Amino acid sequence: MSALLETAGLTVEVGGVRVCAGLELAVAPGQCWGILGRNGTGKTTLLHTLAGLRPPAAGRIRLDGRALPGLERRTVARRLGILLQDYVDAFPSTVLETALTGRHPHLGPWEWEGPADLAAARAALGRVGLGAFESRPVQTLSGGERRRLAIATLLTQDPALYLLDEPTNHLDLNHQVSVLEELSRTLRRGGRAALMVLHDPNLAARFCDRLLLLHGEGVTQAGPATDLLTAANLERLYRHPMRAIPTPSGTAWLPG
Numbered sequence: 001m002s003a004l005l006e007t008a009g010l011t012v013e014v015g016g017v018r019v020c021a022g023l024e025l026a027v028a029p030g031q032c033w034g035i036l037g038r039n040g041t042g043k044t045t046l047l048h049t050l051a052g053l054r055p056p057a058a059g060r061i062r063l064d065g066r067a068l069p070g071l072e073r074r075t076v077a078r079r080l081g082i083l084l085q086d087y088v089d090a091f092p093s094t095v096l097e098t099a100l101t102g103r104h105p106h107l108g109p110w111e112w113e114g115p116a117d118l119a120a121a122r123a124a125l126g127r128v129g130l131g132a133f134e135s136r137p138v139q140t141l142s143g144g145e146r147r148r149l150a151i152a153t154l155l156t157q158d159p160a161l162y163l164l165d166e167p168t169n170h171l172d173l174n175h176q177v178s179v180l181e182e183l184s185r186t187l188r189r190g191g192r193a194a195l196m197v198l199h200d201p202n203l204a205a206r207f208c209d210r211l212l213l214l215h216g217e218g219v220t221q222a223g224p225a226t227d228l229l230t231a232a233n234l235e236r237l238y239r240h241p242m243r244a245i246p247t248p249s250g251t252a253w254l255p256g
């Protein structure tokens, strides 16, 4: 199956930090990629580059086989959605109005949201446990509720490619798992893929079938999660000893 997103010879740099060098990545429908690395190795910068929000230092990015820089942003937004690390709400709006903004790439220039858009937004809010919150002003939400609203907005957008910057930020354990399960269910509906920045190798082991490890200074490893999730790789990645604990559902990783 052809890739949704491909990079060829991709080099990304920011403020003197080399994030990756000559990266060759092919993200196929159905795949869930985890991006792991220490603070400051450039995970957010890489995600923004893959979304076309900043230019790479070198190399090419193709979305649906077409060069990303040449595509109209509306076309990109119909196929690619990004969950940013943090949100600042400049204008007062309700939870439902915020979720509905996910439909904007799918509407014509003078078109208003219709019943199908409303239904999509309400369904997405229900999927993240915010079904009863639709009239609430966003400014009154807790950090975890705001995070789930951002994820509901992305589910409402319903892109083919999900770029997720620390989707579990602000979420309690229950919601970390339930939100990642919702995203996995979405990927299983077909034609969709995700790349998500995570700080927990256990969540990566549970939800990602592919990993991209950013070791710093442009050094990366990419491949099947089962191959890359080893104590040696994680210790190199985090510069910290790791303990592998066998459990009935697989290996659990603890800092040593």
Ligand SMILES: Nc1ncnc2c1ncn2[C@@H]1O[C@H](COP(=O)(O)OP(=O)(O)OP(=O)(O)O)[C@@H](O)[C@H]1O
Pocket (backbone or CB within 6 Å): 014, 015, 016, 017, 037, 038, 039, 040, 041, 042, 043, 044, 045, 046
């Ligand atoms: N505009 C900028 N100017 C200079 N340096 C920058 C700029 N933006 C980011 N950086 C630096 O580039 C590096 C990569 O930043 P980035 O936010 O991509 O890292 P990250 O891996 O996502 O980090 P974290 O895990 O802490 O979220 C950091 O050292 C950061 O301080």
